Amino acid sequence: MLSRRRFLKTAAASTLCLTAAPAILRAKNLNSRLQIAGIGCDGKGWSDIQEMSTHGMTDLVAFCDVDLARTEMVHSLSPSAPIFQDYRELFAKQGDKIDAVTISTPDHMHAIIAIEAMQRGKHVYCQKPLTHSVREARQLSNLATKSGVITRMGNQIHSHAVYRNAAKALQTGMIGKVKQVQSWCQSTGHGKSGFIDRPKTNAPIPKSLNWDLWLGVAPERPYGLQDVYHPFGWRDWQDFGNGALGDFGCHILDPVYTGLKITAAPISISAKSTGMNDEVWPAQMTVHYVLPGNDFTTDGNLEITWMDGGLRPSLQGTHIPPGTALPSSGSLVIGETGTLVIPHYAPHVLYPSPDAKANVEKFVAEPSLNHYHGWVDGCLSGQQPSDGFDYGGRLTEAVLLGNIAVRFPGQKLEWNADQLKVTNLEAANKWLSRDYRSGWKLPETV
Template sequence: MAKQTSLNRRGFLKGTTGAGLLICSSQVAFGYKANEKLNVACIGVGGQGVSNTRGVSGENIVAVCDVDEKRAAQMLKQYSGTKRYTDFRLMLSEMDKEIDAVMVCTPDHTHAVAAVGAMKQGKHVYCEKPLTRTVHEARMMRLTAAKHKVVTQMGNQGSASEGVRRATEWGAAGTVGPVENAYLWVSDGSATMTRPKDTPAVPKNLDWDLWLGPASERPYHPSYLPFIWRGWRHFGSGSLGDMGCHTGNFLFRCLNLGELWESGGSSKAKRIRIEGEATGVHAEGYPASTRVHFHIPARGDLPAVKLTVSSGEKMRPSADLLHGKQPGSFGSLLIGTKGSIYSSNPWNTSSEILSKDKGSIKEPPKTLPRGVGHHREWIEACKGKGETFSSFAIGGPLTEMIQLTNIAGIVGEPFHYDTLTGEIPDHAGASALLHRPYRKGWNL
């Protein structure tokens, strides 16, 4: 593709936000054709990055970036002509004019620096869940996406499922009546983590310094990767961070919690009181079990609600609240005056209404779009067709809530969170956990 054509196309793609904007007859005038492919760069191509890259393989995969040479080499075998990088900062700099969109599938602690860097260059971004490692990073992801008017999608893939969309419709229609109590739980907490004292050699295929990214320096050890990083507070977000954005998906939508992050109204009126308790708290990882109560103020016509988020078997709600059903390892539950909306699926891909009198429950019409799949939805929105269901406008606040759960479990004392300012005004220890310092050379 000629350079000028690419620039014209990127100018058009950059101007579409996925916020309901449909470009139809004017597409060709903007230099975009319906069958033209996006130029996509993939950051992190192991683990979840494999399936995510496969999900956009119908587009042009122009670059892959991974700190592990073996993983990058495996991916390059599938995509001829694709450029390879180990440092995404260099990739974004050198290929600025060649990249339309970026997928970020790295460990949590590098999500924000990669995604924000891409969005500041006008790239559309798909980023794995949880959106970020810290509350502050999640807020910056949302604000950056809005400022640069790019199309975004968080990787909680259940968002495309019938279970999430139907449950969201039930909630929006008030099918089970006003909700004043809600529960979200995930399987287990974290095992106690002890920082290794030995310092084995770094594998030749791994760039450990780039894997650390913005995180403070520490010696390489196989106890950190792959995947094990999730349990380390330094790099991951524990079991709540791993699954909370999946399992809490429809619940966050049904309760319209995103309204608390919208401007308008007093900051004080949108503050959330948060009370946490946990077992097995330790410095390196996350608690063995956690239970956190969010006292959420009224949102428009919706009443105040108490949301309980937990990890660990002993912290789950009782079967009485589930109409006799035994709570599984994962669950989301909204308890209304006429019944409850419940999903026992970790990704919310199935959901149901629980009621003693189901005959009195009136099913609302289907109002949300269905069909194309989570990755395809993002691709089509990048091209100006439709919008994404899990943009950073909702993924950001949802991630903030999940990371606040982690903070509350760690500090074990009540505090308030100001959703408009992103601050904790009444607990210095909790406030200190909203963000973490970056190493030199890494920034948002």
């Protein structure tokens, strides 16, 4: 348990604010070991930090969480490491003692923390989706390239054998060139909190939680009730999270993007849903993406359809026998000579056409890699691993464009990635970025 003295000392400094962002610095490790600070310390933050601690060349030198009660487990990993409530205080006081940070906060705080870290020359591991808005994703991607730091998005299945081998199966032509992709997720858009509107009652804010810091850049609102927002239900709420598509899109679409080497942005996006209000994401969504084709796809554009909330694709037009059960979440990749089923976090299944010549016996499976250790190794060697912010930003942009399209049901949004603009519906461009709450400003990334 944290002592009362330690609690009060940390909480009192929580309003410290940096007056100016420093110039971009190229990251340089303080010594042969990687000095890591963890921002967001429980839930996914705990697992991220704990995994980093298992690398033989890391030291955990600082922790930060707006809820001090959620730092007890990480404190046990490094009892001498100072604990902060405000990431700005961490950077101000420990900036010269850290090489890298992990960011495992709610989505709405990813960008502002990651940008400051990169501007200070710190390597960054940030949870998915990379940001809360499309414009933030572009800023992170561009800054990662300019700053020279090592980055990685926290969709760890990217390095697991199940997704690595699914991607390899696509790249080696096991189903021929790809015609269409259908991806789906069992989760609903507002199934974590169970609310469709703000609670009308308000519980006392826990003494360990700085609610103002938890809100951060988001609009002010009352604390509500335990678990409605903090610590678990925030993904449901448009101000803080990105629903089922934001939660799982960067996972489930990852082997598709990697396997088909998708580097182009969508040309158009359209969507429909069971309905939404101004607070939470729809219970069910269907999003249709059209992307430029490439060497791994058939002639013309590539179509990717996303479904969530328990919706499943039809087997019609695939090579899968009627009545075959599909996994609860995953992707169907329909090719010329077969269909590949890529379950979420399970081995892929091949359904070849009768005349297919795919030689499955010659397929050499890839092993799992440790996603966290791969980032640490990259930080120490200076070699950027896959799934950096260039890739993560591109995938995040696509996911978040789906969440914009669902606000305009039945309308096709024509997307110009170079201009960062929806060209045929000006009203949609409002949702590419967000207004930050008074007192919070995203650092300039010129």
